[in-house]
Amino acid sequence: MKTLLDIDYVTRDDKVIIRLFYKKKDGREIEEVTDFKPYFYAVPVDTEKLKGELKKFDKILKIEKKRMVDMKKEIDVLKITVKQPKDVSELRDKIKNLEYCKEVREAAIPFVERYLIDSGLIPMENSEEVGLRIAAFDMEVYNPRGEPNPERDPIIMISYADNLGLKRVWSYKHENIKLDFLEILKDESMIIKKFIDTVNEQKIDIITSYNGDNFDFPYLKDRASRLKINLSLGIDGSVIKLERRGMNLGARVRGRPHIDMYPICRQVFNLSRYQLEDIYLEIFGRKKLDIDVGEMAKVWNSEDIDGLKKLFEYSLSDAVSTLEIAMTLLPLQYELSRITRDLIYESSRSGSGQRVESLLMRKAHEMNILAPNKPSDRLAEERQRTSYTGAYVVEPIKGIHDNIVLFDFRSLYPSILISYNIDPSTIDCECCPEDNYKTPTQHYFCKKKKGFIPRILSELVTKRIEIKKKLREEKDPEKRRLLDVEQHAIKLLANSAYGYYAFARARWYSKGCAESIAALGREYIHKTIREVENFGFKVVYGDTDSVYVIKPKEVDKGKIIDDANSFLKKINEELPEAMELEFEGFYPRGIFITKKRYALMDEKGILIVKGLETRRRDWSNIAKETQNKVLNAILHEKNPEKAAEIVKGVVKRIRKGDVALRDLAINTQITKGLGEYVQPGPHILAAKKAMKRGYEFKRGDIITYVVTKKGVSISDKARIIDFVEEGDYDAEYYINNQVLPAVLRILEALGYSEDELKGFGKQMRLGSF
């Protein structure tokens, strides 16, 4: 039993050799494949004439005529096999321009991926059984003036933790400090070497980090080269490689995949900030050890024994936390890697679009389907410019409602995609102009031939149903966990299929398919609304695939739920087989503010808040907490007076000046280059001010700022939290632009007359509380 961790290829004596890096129970194995050659396809205008034209290329090893499926039809193609991967990129452009060549296909697939597609190998298969050795590491860097610079600032410690139980911090200089995990070595070079040696000695299979792609590894590599050390972490002794991946970097370790937990966490969680501490709190519900990183250089230079001990402990806790996070999140990553058959290095850095595409590429190969080419940049931009009508949102009935029932469609979009056979190869087919699947758009879909993507999706859905059945019968908690991860991974992929059709860089992009699915979705939600109202319910809100209903004048919960079930029975009989409306929940009380903004109280008294400030990272804690308290007072007790009291108290506290900075901080993401803004908001100006003090920001960073007393406009007053002293905040801003708008919106929806509210608002604004 073995698991495939990585693949690469090398060239020896002009021969291409693919290397498969396996982990076995008792160690590692590198298998070499010598008989696989790169190839691509040419679509001929005239097969024989193109063959003739191809004779002049001596790099071509073999030309074979093949019949393959290209969207709606079968065509003849020439499979052109060459010697070296680089010959593909060299020849494809020349061949593309030949007179008798219409186009080249599958000519831009990296060689390793080509091999993965053709071999059908499954990366990470049996990963649980073989027992992978996983290590996490983290570095602390000397940072006397904020942002460290590898040109001058050394690494002062490296922390390490693995799932065999080894925990270490390697550092230097402070020989008098004694801690059981701490090893004081001679200098920076020695700690880097020790790290490399330990990874090798412990026979580590997977290295994890938190932001290792863009910080730890690039910094380490830079320092190592200055110190003339080879960063030979690869299983074959090779040096780590930094690859460009769009805007970011990827740190690749040969045969021993490096998995960066940071991008995974950004994908898996929805948080205000994504520092290690935030993720740790989110997963484990407890705080990890934290220090003020700004003080680190000072402590490092001191002889403060307690301060130094705390620093080493902090460093270790970073590695230990990263390991714990990895142990929690990696099983899903392994499973995604197995389903899409991408290497874990790739898969763990992929978005949902890329994952769907990987799966499709492999299935297309199995089914003799010729993959469409990726769009050019120009075409992708063109696709991005054109949009289509999406989902339908019902205008809510503003205010409080009691005894609310929620219905929603189980996997609406995947069900539609399957039921209506929605695929680029079945759209507006010529074979069934009359009897076809009709949609509210101008498009219809073939009834005779099952489409490629609907087929794959129904396989996935069937497999998920089987897994869920097994899960119900399984008792062993370990096996249950694996089955659950498996069904979860399939769900993620199935739910990405609709988005994939609208993804501008997709090979199987189809706006017609995407808009047909959306239009059918609208039709079904309209049908549901119509019928549920005929049944005596009243719709208070709905969005895409869900409807919230009440039964006017009915107070008996049992009766309401019985009616809801009778309605479901009726409508589900009318729906296509793959589609089902479900009973999703019962809520004793809820308040609806506007579309996409509402709050519900469930039967346990727990609030579910959607879209309101409470849920947004670009609002301060003080505003969010106050809004939350107001919602509680209103939904639990229907007591607006109590709500007003709460607000009064908060306003007073803000005025007094003793609200802590962390409750005033606002988090806003930078979504483009700092110079590209037409209208820079407070977060941009705060970032620009911080840059003058040596901070660096890039696209995607989340800025945490506070509106201080100094300045004229809000932007002017906004400053990065690190530079703000406790107490230095603009009380009027936090009252009038944060707390009051957030709570007044709730009170307004309660049906206070406009005048009443204005008075109420004004009173608050004037500070009469």
Add this chain to the structure above:
DNA sequence: AACTGTGGCTCAACGT
């Protein structure tokens, strides 16, 4: 000349 209200615009973040 300084203020106020409004609408257009940009930007961010959410829901599904």
Add this chain to the structure above:
DNA sequence: ACGTTGAGCCACAGTT
């Protein structure tokens, strides 16, 4: 992916 809300900036018109 689209649908939707809302903050903040800015220019402009109409006041004060």
